Amino acid sequence: MSSNSFQQAPFDPELFREEGHRIIDILSDYLRHITARPDTPVLPWQDPDKLAGHYADILKNGSNQEFGDFIREVIGHSNHLHHPRYIGHQVTAPLPHVALAQLCTTLLNNGAAVYEMGPVAMAMERNLVRMFSGMIGYDDKADGIFTHGGSAGNLTAMLAIRQVKSTHNVWEEGIREEFRTGFMVTDQSHYSVARNVKIMGLGKEALIKIPCDSSFKMRTDLLEEHYEKAVNQGITVAAVVANSCSTATGTYDNLEAIADFCEKRNLWLHVDGAHGMGVLFSDKYRHLVKGIERADSVVIDFHKMLLVPGLNTMVMFRDGRRSYETFAQKASYLFRKPTENEWFNSAKRTLECTKSSLGFVAFTAFKYFDREYFRSYIDSRYDLARRFIEMIRERVIFEAAVDPDANIVCFRYNPGGNDSETLNRINAALRDRIIRDGKFYIVQTELDGKLWLRVTIINPLTSEEDLLLLLETLEETAKGIQ
Numbered sequence: 001m002s003s004n005s006f007q008q009a010p011f012d013p014e015l016f017r018e019e020g021h022r023i024i025d026i027l028s029d030y031l032r033h034i035t036a037r038p039d040t041p042v043l044p045w046q047d048p049d050k051l052a053g054h055y056a057d058i059l060k061n062g063s064n065q066e067f068g069d070f071i072r073e074v075i076g077h078s079n080h081l082h083h084p085r086y087i088g089h090q091v092t093a094p095l096p097h098v099a100l101a102q103l104c105t106t107l108l109n110n111g112a113a114v115y116e117m118g119p120v121a122m123a124m125e126r127n128l129v130r131m132f133s134g135m136i137g138y139d140d141k142a143d144g145i146f147t148h149g150g151s152a153g154n155l156t157a158m159l160a161i162r163q164v165k166s167t168h169n170v171w172e173e174g175i176r177e178e179f180r181t182g183f184m185v186t187d188q189s190h191y192s193v194a195r196n197v198k199i200m201g202l203g204k205e206a207l208i209k210i211p212c213d214s215s216f217k218m219r220t221d222l223l224e225e226h227y228e229k230a231v232n233q234g235i236t237v238a239a240v241v242a243n244s245c246s247t248a249t250g251t252y253d254n255l256e257a258i259a260d261f262c263e264k265r266n267l268w269l270h271v272d273g274a275h276g277m278g279v280l281f282s283d284k285y286r287h288l289v290k291g292i293e294r295a296d297s298v299v300i301d302f303h304k305m306l307l308v309p310g311l312n313t314m315v316m317f318r319d320g321r322r323s324y325e326t327f328a329q330k331a332s333y334l335f336r337k338p339t340e341n342e343w344f345n346s347a348k349r350t351l352e353c354t355k356s357s358l359g360f361v362a363f364t365a366f367k368y369f370d371r372e373y374f375r376s377y378i379d380s381r382y383d384l385a386r387r388f389i390e391m392i393r394e395r396v397i398f399e400a401a402v403d404p405d406a407n408i409v410c411f412r413y414n415p416g417g418n419d420s421e422t423l424n425r426i427n428a429a430l431r432d433r434i435i436r437d438g439k440f441y442i443v444q445t446e447l448d449g450k451l452w453l454r455v456t457i458i459n460p461l462t463s464e465e466d467l468l469l470l471l472e473t474l475e476e477t478a479k480g481i482q
């Protein structure tokens, strides 16, 4: 795209067609290349300042660079999530078809704050909310909304919880010193839960931490004890936040036991299913969320285990009216009837004013790929994690942190004879070398002071052979680390 043609015809449809075809060709070639397990590093690691400097030069060059070359350069510097040896953080390699839908939304730019500005997305959101409500086992009182990501989704639910469980109108009157809202969590809850508590101005005392068992599952036998302790300290416990599943180890909390406790104590049950709610599609693994229909609210990230490009999150409320209490705010320039519950004006219920057409993007996934497709995807990834654990245990120099519930595996190199600190250092160095070498992209996590290598088998193309090669590569690389 030369600067002249850009200035002369920025909205020229023929120029768009020409550039569009070129970009789709580049992306298609990229997909063919990257999914074939090339030697190209999964993450082409670069020093952050160096990369920023490089793009400073590119910016200075203005529009001299061909658009296609620019996109090729961006691809070259990116982390390749479609590479079958991308087994790092919980972000999906999106279905290319659905990525095309996302591309369409960026041109149409219908922001779904109000129905008028994003009618299709809102209509589609409505249908997806119905679909997932049925899958969860809710009745038709349930309702939900989309947010940009699970962190915002958790905040949306937590604000509703505080509003519902407060004895005064906290939204209008603010926090009262004598009314200290508390959330029961574990140290395996996603950091957004703790961050949200602080965003809400509740302070760290509002986080009532329930210990976990050796598989990082909430100790439900300790709920009562911690509840009483919090109450004695003057905290009004509002909710239990359960993990379905936890971020670090992919462990599912026992929803039935937590729901029983919530019922007994009249607490809200919020389920953070950002990663693990894909099991709703699976006959084999759905038991991991047994009792989910008793949750008052559930967060589901479509950009994690449902193959949709990010960010794309659904927040479901068992009693849909509760979702309107989160932001009980008047905005007369947007809403003609500010006090009415209108499902189609999403800004009444989300943090965002303008939003992407999240409903349209997610809808595309479930229109073109049926339940059977998602079932087999989920089953295969969860099965492979179980196989990977066997492979780890077959080799004495590796150990696993815990048996996986989901498709997340924490393990480490442990040839024996090292103290804990040395082992941590060796494994941190191992991960560093592996990702800089580029054959794999894996991450790390700390559990009870021990550093673990962590993989999420999220890419649909990752195979047992890839995981075998990972273990062999780790073993070989470890030889060079003291």
Ligand SMILES: Cc1ncc(COP(=O)(O)O)c(C=O)c1O
Pocket (backbone or CB within 6 Å): 090, 148, 149, 150, 151, 152, 154, 190, 192, 245, 246, 247, 272, 273, 274, 275, 301, 311, 313
């Ligand atoms: C359990 C859980 N909840 C919430 C989040 C936050 O989601 P997002 O990155 O979409 O904000 C994550 C992210 O990894 C997660 O694993």
